[in-house]
Amino acid sequence: MTRATDIVELSDQQRLVRDSVREICEGYDDEYWRERDREESYPTAFVDELGEHGWFGILVPEEYGGAGMGTPETVVMMEEIARSGGGFTASQAVHGGIYNSVPIVRYGSEALKREVLPAVAAGEEAIQAFGLTEPNAGSNSTAIETFAERDGDDYVVNGQKIWTSRVDASDYILLVARTTPLDEVEKRTRGISMFLVDIDEAVEAESLEMKSIPKSASTAVHAFELWFEDLRVPANRLVGEEGAGFYQVLDGLNEERLVIAAECVGLGELAIDRAVAYANEREVFDRPIGQHQAIQHPLAKAYAQVQAAKQLTYSAAAVVDAQTGTDVGARANMAKYLASEAAFAAADAAVQTHGGFGVATEYDVERYFREARLTRLVPITQELVLNYLGEKVLGLPRSY
Ligand SMILES: Cc1cc2nc3c(=O)[nH]c(=O)nc-3n(C[C@H](O)[C@H](O)[C@H](O)COP(=O)(O)OP(=O)(O)OC[C@H]3O[C@@H](n4cnc5c(N)ncnc54)[C@H](O)[C@@H]3O)c2cc1C
Incomplete structure (x- = not known):
């Protein structure tokens, strides 16, 4: 399947992450994800393989056996996992295992770190x-x-x-x-x-x-x-x-939110790739349906929305990495909001493009649609994100 053009430039390190993760993902085809969805069975083989390659240690410092990378690399990893065909299901199967180690890294006692983090980084134990x-x-x-x-x-x-x-x-x-x-x-x-x-x-x-x-x-x-x-x-x-646990939850939340945004971006890109492939191939009235603007425009619009959300996500991730002390709260919340909406628009357009097959499980877009809908609810609802922007960014009165 051809991938829609990416407009975000990646660093060498990010490219390395993307290519390594993509290689693992390629071992798990659409049928693998279809089966997981149908049988409601956890993608154990996929998660275990990522673990064996050390990906659960992406945010664990090197002294505890991890890769010691940061948000710019994690957004690439998680976008790629979603985009490679697994969608939000695949990224959600992995997400907790990466992010739940962060409070241990930042706040755990030395003994707890030594006990837990090397096993997490090696994929032997999970804090999912x-x-x-x-x-x-x-x-x-x-x-x-x-x-x-x-x-x-x-x-x-x-x-x-x-x-x-x-x-x-x-x-x-x-x-x-x-x-x-x-x-x-x-x-x-x-x-x-x-x-x-x-x-x-x-x-x-x-x-x-x-x-x-x-x-x-x-x-x-x-x-x-x-x-x-x-x-x-x-x-x-x-x-x-x-x-102080609530403050520990809040610390790191913006970075995690950017990674959720990246997962939504990956899902949106996946839905668009699928829809474009189908629109070029399916012929009705003696022409490919993709020739109709009614099919083209929603896809083009969703593509623009997904890429805009991606730009914001990646630029905010770069700021987090620079550790300049810049508050990325506004950017992280906007990125999550926009990326969820963009993924939903993309999945909705992909379902429409497929006509009746939009709801047939064999074309996968109905799964992407269910997942895109879910991203508007978790890990935080869109309304609560807007509350944050209204109050903390725009200076409006607190609503709750
Ligand atoms: C599949 C899934 C996986 C999850 N995984 C986890 C997990 O691993 N760990 C975990 O702790 N939680 C998890 N959650 C919980 C998730 O974070 C909550 O569902 C979410 O935060 C919303 O809480 P709620 O469902 O109680 O909705 P409610 O708080 O009851 O909200 C209901 C509706 O009212 C709106 N609303 C509420 N208050 C306001 C307000 N002040 N202003 C405007 N609108 C408002 C909400 O936006 C929403 O639309 C998961 C949820 C799902 C569905």
């Missing part, structure tokens, strides 16, 4: 799961109720999480819980802490129960409802400072 969202809190993250109470050398965790992805593909959950009750903190963002929970230990102790949530998009990447009952977590599994 991140548990923040709760049924009663939703987008209002500081309203979480899961509580970790200090008891001797342990914390005792009780509570419930919802939508925790990839628990079945992970050795650990990076868990966010309150350690000081909401009514005892001066700011809602205080009194929240982060823990590294060993999943096998928690299940064996009968302190963790889980149930998969049936859903219709990215079916291969499972999300779970979790119940913690008197789960004892050793105090040395506290990540960073007690009470």
Whole structure:
């Protein structure tokens, strides 16, 4: 399949990342991803191969066995994974395993880093799961109720999480819980802490129960409802400072948001490539359907939107890398917003281009459409992104 022209110039290092990742992705064809979607089965072979090649250590410093790269390389990696045919399903199967190591790198004790990071970088262990969202809190993250109470050398965790992805593909959950009750903190963002929970230990102790949530998009990447009952977590599994967990979540969020944007860009590019190939090939009324402007224009428009989002994503990623202290919050949020909308426009146009086959699973674009729709909801809804821009960037009154 011909790829639509890329307008972003890559550095030598970025090109190297793109080519290496592409080579791995080429081993997993459309049928592989179709099967994962149909059977709702996690892409284990694909994820394991990336792990064997050290890609889960892309953000882990070299002294802990990682590649010590940064956001400019990670956006390329994740865009390529989505674009190579796996779409948002493929990138989401990988995303947590890369990003959940970042708080350990930045805030973990030296002992925790030495214990966990080399195994993550070597693809031997995974921190794929991140548990923040709760049924009663939703987008209002500081309203979480899961509580970790200090008891001797342990914390005792009780509570419930919802939508925790990839628990079945992970050795650990990076868990966010309150350690000081909401009514005892001066700011809602205080009194929240982060823990590294060993999943096998928690299940064996009968302190963790889980149930998969049936859903219709990215079916291969499972999300779970979790119940913690008197789960004892050793105090040395506290990540960073007690009470500062919410700030640790926020730190690094912009970089992660840029990578999500890159995944949306990859998905949008994939949908456009597919639609263009079909539009050139399919003939009705004795001409290729791509000759009609009704087919051309939505694709051209989506292409422009995807490439604009990509420019913003990559330029912001470069600023993060330069570590100039520049606040990339506005750019990261705009990139995520625009890239989700662009991916949705691209997938929608791709479905329309395929006519009736737009909803046939064998042409894949209906899967891209479901995934593109999902990107407008996760990891944060478009509305919450707009709230950020309205308040923090435009200076409008806080709305919530
Ligand atoms: C497939 C999937 C995987 C996920 N994986 C994870 C994971 O691994 N870990 C994790 O912690 N979470 C995960 N999530 C949860 C995800 O982050 C939340 O679903 C998301 O943040 C929205 O929360 P909510 O679903 O409770 O929606 P709600 O907060 O109930 O919001 C419902 C609607 O109201 C809007 N709304 C709410 N408040 C406002 C406001 N102040 N202003 C304007 N609009 C508002 C929202 O934008 C949304 O449209 C996942 C979700 C899905 C669907």
